Amino acid sequence: MSDLDKIVGTLEGQLHSIGASNVADQLKRTLRRFEVRHRISLATNADVGVGVNVNVTEKVFFRVPVQSKVVSAYFTADTANYAGDNTNVRTVAVRKRAGSAFGDTAATVASLTGTTDNALTQWVPKALTLDTAQTTIAANSILSAQVSANAGSTTIAFPAGELVITLEEL
Secondary structure (H helix, E strand, O other): OOHHHHHHHHHHHHHHHOOOHHHHHHHHHHHOEEEEEEEEOOOOHHHHOOOOOOOOOOEEEEEOOOOEEEEEEEEEEOOOOEOOOOOOOEEEEEEEEOOOOOOOOOEEEEEEEOOHHHOEOOOOOEEOEEOOOOOEEOOOOEEEEEEEEOOOOOOOOOOOEEEEEEEEEO
16 A cells, blocks of 8 residues: 555545545545646747648657556647648647557557647647547556647647646556
């Protein structure tokens, strides 16, 4: 039994004894959640030239210490708005690579496709779509992020920003 389990058990017993079982349940869920933040900075048109299909290299940003579940993922653009584009589509993806099989194909856990329906407003968090079949993360797995462009697209400015992932220990 982990130290967290012991602490939660003690608090839960005390709260149940005074009739606050719903508080105990909420406390338990809260104590088992944690956030992971990752800064995404991207090449601009000036860096790569117009007409180039730009994919940002997949970057590892977190090793998940215990078996967990991704419960939410948000991207907040902090340098500019992004109107979206239905031809030159950019996709932000959070991926997982399980256990010792880091060289294996990454599974996409959450993504945001930058079409006009998914425009970004500076400083306003935008939810990524979770793939519920992929949200469980094994202990010692890694999370990575990548921004990619669809085939044949030209370079359009995509803002830098922060990716925030909330995980819950299982």
